[in-house]
Amino acid sequence: MTVKVPTFPTSELCVQCGGMCCRYGSGLFLPRDVPGPRPLTVESLREFCRERKTVVYAEYIYGYYSKPQLMLRPRQADACTLDQCVHLTASGCALGDLRPTGCKSLEVIRADRCVQRMGTSGDGVFAARSWRRYQPQLRELAKEDGFSW
Ligand code: SF4
Numbered sequence: 001m002t003v004k005v006p007t008f009p010t011s012e013l014c015v016q017c018g019g020m021c022c023r024y025g026s027g028l029f030l031p032r033d034v035p036g037p038r039p040l041t042v043e044s045l046r047e048f049c050r051e052r053k054t055v056v057y058a059e060y061i062y063g064y065y066s067k068p069q070l071m072l073r074p075r076q077a078d079a080c081t082l083d084q085c086v087h088l089t090a091s092g093c094a095l096g097d098l099r100p101t102g103c104k105s106l107e108v109i110r111a112d113r114c115v116q117r118m119g120t121s122g123d124g125v126f127a128a129r130s131w132r133r134y135q136p137q138l139r140e141l142a143k144e145d146g147f148s149w
């Protein structure tokens, strides 16, 4: 599939690349991406997941946390393999400016190399810290989807 990525930061390299980051995964949302009053509730997170085709994702962050840390990311076409994000279309990201902070923070260094720049301690750690207070709510949502962490 030839993919244009017009909603990415203006980068000819992204257009040439064809959205590799979206074709083999999806970026992480942070709590600040979720609209509505604070603190976020199970209901507001559930609604956000429904609207943005998003699921609870568990990441093992060795050396920082003994348990997997729960976060949100857009669904992938096949959750069991490195598959493409459900928001990837032939004309780019269907979410546009509503795409995850993790997607917006990708910085292209050169044609075959880009990095995420969400936080100085590494993106997984930064995202895990951001979602820390919402672990009970995310666990509840994961249970509804048949997962238990
Ligand atoms: S951010 Fe990187 S992986 Fe994603 S489309 Fe641009 S160059 Fe490709």
Ligand code: SF4
Pocket (backbone or CB within 6 Å): 021, 022, 025, 026, 027, 074, 085, 086, 087, 088, 089, 092, 093, 094, 095, 099, 100, 103
């Ligand atoms: S939300 Fe958009 S930018 Fe992020 S991985 Fe999916 S298609 Fe790519």
